[in-house]
Amino acid sequence: MSDDLKKGLEGVLVAESELSSIDGDAGRLIYRGYAIEELARGTSYEEALYLLWNGYLPTEDELEPFADALMNEREVDDTVLETMEKLAAADERPMAALRTAVSMFSAFEPESDADPEDLDATLRQGRRITAKIPTALAAFERYRIGEEPVDPHPDLGLAANFLYMLTGEEPDDVAAETFDQALILHADHGLNASTFTSMVIGSTMADIYSAVTGGICALSGPLHGGANQDVMEVLMEIDESNLDPLDWVEQATDEGRRIPGFGHRVYNVKDPRAKILQERSEELAAEGDSKWYDITSTIEEYLTEEKGLVDKGIAPNVDFYSGSVYYQLGIPIDMYTPIFAMSRVGGWIAHVLEYQDDNRLIRPRARYVGSEDQGFVPLEER
Known part of the structure; x- marks a missing residue:
């Protein structure tokens, strides 16, 4: 076992992944072998999710039911909406509101008793989280400006639907395509701090709600997501x-x-x-x-x-x-990092599932540099 200290785990390999690769010298990013330029210009965010979660790009026959499943799970419970309203009234930070919303989603999870090792169930739970985050975020922003939430649009994809719920108006093609592209670009990026946090939590076989909530917490830090x-x-x-x-x-x-x-x-x-x-x-x-x-x-x-x-x-x-x-696109500035999370949740879920498929509890160690021979003194003599 090496005793070399690597602050920030710089250069330390902790896992193997087929999800994304970065060549920092060439300025190249790929998702499962596909150049990010091709994916951003030729696919939708739903297709990128399918690729990350299933390992390949879907056919039209595969994409339609996948996209429909996301659409059908956009609604959030009224209890979550009521909480978003209260947090907006309290002037809570958007990332903190999102953290609370995702944690609350688990209370209404229909497969809450699923075996943690049932990765198919975990993926379905992750899909529900991904579908609901835009709804909760848009509702929070609507409450902040004194407006009622807008129900999800039955005919719009995830990106366009978020802009619709945020403003109450259907976005034009340029806005919808631009935002969809932005979500693809932010979906995954190797073992960054938030992705690694989600993986560490996932390695304990905690549920995916815990892993995603942890990813949100890590992303909220100004050195990562702001x-x-x-x-x-x-x-x-x-x-x-x-x-x-x-x-x-x-x-x-x-x-x-x-x-x-x-x-x-x-x-x-x-x-x-x-x-x-x-x-x-x-x-x-x-x-x-x-x-x-x-x-x-x-x-x-x-x-x-x-x-x-x-x-x-x-x-x-x-x-x-x-x-x-x-x-x-008319998005409030302090919503930028929550939108980052709305996209990156796809990568968090993918990495957790990939790691849990051959799981080993992530347990690094620290070098002790404290005192070795403190003489103990009873309380009454100190």
């Missing part, structure tokens, strides 16, 4: 400053501020997901206000070409463009 919100807040700060974006960035870097959305633990070049979302941001800009796209593209060009960050292995990550894309 960068897209940070990016949008910076863009708004730039806009409100009335400064030229380049002047603002120059001033910020001189002050030692970090520009969010640049740099990644794995990628040394531009994140392939950022390239795709940049295209969508440009399309949305062409249909409306181009301000946000103009600012982001200007900053990227300046930092990569003028400042040479790419030469230092620092390039735009997925968050650099997802923030402005979500804003252009």
Whole structure:
């Protein structure tokens, strides 16, 4: 057993997976052998889920019942909606509200007594969680703005339906396709912190509700899931400053501020997901206000070409463009990380199922560096 200390488990292999692979030097991401560019431009989020959960892309005959099953499980119990209303009134954070909602879903799980080793039952439970998260999130946001929740639309896919429940209006094709694509791009990304958290919980054979709730908790931390919100807040700060974006960035870097959305633990070049979302941001800009796209593209060009960050292995990550894309879709800024969870739940479930299929309790160890020979003194003598 090695005594080498690897802070943050940097470079430590803990599992084998067929789900996703990242080549940080080439800027390549694949799901089960398929390039993310092909999946994002040629499939739906439902197809990506099917791929992650079943190992292959579905035929039309396989996709239809799968998508129907997701649609049929979108409704959440009134008790959950009532709780979302109370949390909205209490000004709870959206990620905390989502954590509560998923934990509550288990109370209404029809297969709650299923054997933990019945992975088919676990997958069905995971499908219910995935179907219900958009409904709970949209209801929470509606309550926050003083409106009643919108019932799920019977004819819309998961992405378009979320936008519909959020606004009460059916999204146009560009908005629906853009959001669907964003969900595909965020569905899985190796053993990131939230995915690993879900796997650790799953390795104890806890139920999938516990594993997903744990993933949400890990994703809520600002070092993992909040960068897209940070990016949008910076863009708004730039806009409100009335400064030229380049002047603002120059001033910020001189002050030692970090520009969010640049740099990644794995990628040394531009994140392939950022390239795709940049295209969508440009399309949305062409249909409306181009301000946000103009600012982001200007900053990227300046930092990569003028400042040479790419030469230092620092390039735009997925968050650099997802923030402005979500804003252009009319999504509130503090809902960005919950939307990340709404997508990534597909990957969490897939990794838990894959690991449980050949399960071993995840149990690392720590090196003890404390005292060895403390002399004990009874309480009355201390």
